[in-house]
Amino acid sequence: MPMTTAMGAKWLRLRQWWGLHAGARFFVTLAVISLVPVLALGTVMATQYRTESRDRGVAQGRLQAALISRLITDNLLEQVTLKNGINNVERTRLDRLADTQVDSGIISRFRLRGPDLRIIYSSDGSGLRYGPAVGDSTELDGQSASDVLTALDGEAVASIVESGGSEVVEAFAPLYNVRSHALMGVLQVEVPYGPIAAQMNAGLHQLYFALGTGLLTLYLVLAALVWWFTRELARAAAKFEHQALHDTLTDLPNKALFSDRISQTATLVERGGGIHLGPGRRGGGAAVVLFNLDGFRDINEAIGPVNGDVVLTTVAERLRNTVRAVDTVAGLGGDLYGLILAGVEKQDQIEAAAARINRNVEEDIVLDAFDVPVRVSGSMGVVFMPKNGTNAEVLLDRADVALHVAKTSHSKLVCYDDEQNNYSPDRLAMIGQLRDAITNEELRLHYLPKVDQPDGHVTCVEALVRWQHPDRGLLSPDQFVPLAEQTGLIDDLTRWVLTTALRQLSVWRRVRDDLSVAVNISERSMNHLDLPQMVFDALTETGVPPASLLLEITEAALVADQERAGVVMQHLSGAGVRLSLDDFGEGFTSLSHLAELPLNELKIDRIFVKDMLESPNDTAIVRSVVELGHNLNLEVVAEGVETAEILAALNELGVNGVQGYFFTPPLPATEIMDWIGARTPANDPTQSGDQPPQQ
Known part of the structure; x- marks a missing residue:
């Protein structure tokens, strides 16, 4: 080596040492x-x-x-x-x-x-x-x-x-x-x-x-x-x-360092040189994975927080031992972990990696305090770099969206898709518009009657919210209610629906004092301990008796936090408010838990009703739900009735009430009472066999 080169190398090493020390x-x-x-x-x-x-x-x-x-x-x-x-x-x-x-x-x-x-x-x-x-x-x-x-x-x-x-x-x-x-x-x-x-x-x-x-x-x-x-x-x-850069419990990189590692990886990807994977091997991209344990809250409550920490550190160690030296494992708090898998760019690659990770994580964990081993599993939300972006914040947000879809759909692995993202620019714009819509009288309530069986009498209508958007026209709930749930606007929306529906009911009850109204309660609202007070305030303001209000709660809301949901339901039922378990049959609620709930009604999910004539399994499920509800002294209502044949089959099984487009689609408040008043044996479609109105 020439002298100048040697001196230059020494000077470079000295500068590097000086810079590092x-x-x-x-x-x-x-x-x-x-x-x-x-x-x-x-x-x-x-x-x-x-x-x-x-x-x-x-x-x-x-x-x-x-x-x-x-x-x-x-x-x-x-x-x-x-x-x-x-x-x-x-x-x-x-x-x-x-x-x-x-x-x-x-x-x-x-x-x-x-x-x-x-x-x-x-x-x-x-x-x-x-x-x-x-x-x-x-x-x-x-x-x-x-x-x-x-x-x-x-x-x-x-x-x-x-x-x-x-x-x-x-x-x-x-x-x-x-x-x-x-x-x-x-x-x-x-x-x-x-x-x-x-x-x-x-x-x-x-x-x-x-x-x-x-x-x-x-x-x-x-x-x-x-x-x-x-x-x-x-x-x-x-x-x-x-x-500052590592998780206290697991000593893994925390979110700040994880984000920095994502940025460093993104820089390598953007330069086009790829990521070094080993001798003679380079990868062009990477996968960012959010890994969350399934049902860890219940496990933690069963074994205690100290043993719960042992489980979390064990999972962290297994993840660290599963990935390669070029990969990153991070602890993002609680039972959430993050991974950067270098060179993983395709669906089959992430599926193979996920199978390897799950196989190692799901091995029994032996705790000194318990004779029975503990077994955990997890769900993954995945984004690919550069396909889904190269910005750390964007990638983490999108991975979180994919993880949310995986958790709600009970899937082990979900790769991000733009259709999953409720935070696209259009949806973000709708958040501000929805906040204004609540106060600017852009929301509407339509009412779907609940027809008693077998006499066809209507004693309850279900309030369904619509948004009369100034540019997009009339929007159905599935287009904006999820936004409200994810942004905290659901409480304001629920309060508006409750107050408006009860105020309308107070007018109707002047001529129909036996009429009641049903209002859907979201999963997020159901887990708020202040929901009963919100309901009581609306009842007091409108002067409607509590027994004339029926709150419909989904099984998913009960499963999210059973203890909190139970407390909320006990307060409501104790005040005289009637409760209905909506979309029953999805399989989330155990029978023992169902018997403990202060319910008045079960509503059979429409997915079992609409195909019951063609599917013996669906017919068996409907029959079982009807028998279960009656054995628990509950009224059973079937949703999604669209034909006279389905109605006849349901009557044969002994349901107490039905809803569906066979009778009428949801109607505005100005029309629903006319429809109820016009129901006579002469024009009742259940008697004449007329076709249901078009949607």
């Missing part, structure tokens, strides 16, 4: 930041020491000048003033003093100046070491004699100056007569600064060493603390990130 970046940043105050502290301390050393040198110069000045005035000078110079005796004494001081290296020279600052004596012979006082300068470094003397103010002053090419401490001290204390002159002393500087530098070096050692130790301690803190912070951040 945010903790290392954080540590280096903190280390550099903490180095700044440490260096600043060292600089301040060194500067302060240097300043203090210079100040000590200046103080030493002042002290030396003060000592020499005291020695001169006490022992060497006899004159009262130096204005006229010094005599020979005094000069000799000063010479000896100069030789002693200069030779010892304490000072480099000293001078005596008169009151006018003229030089009287100089130890190095400059100026006037021998001879009378001379010199016409009355200034010193640009200062007048009076300024210098004023600055002295009875004490020595000193500063560091340049003299003869080297630095000296130049000090000035006033000379006072011992007896009269009169100012004799000024002593100028120059102390070599070199020895002071050398001593200062030696001390400074020691300080630098001690300071450097201390600061280095402090920095290393800080660096160690920062490194420890960084590692702990990185560990905590990694832990929090893991917790």
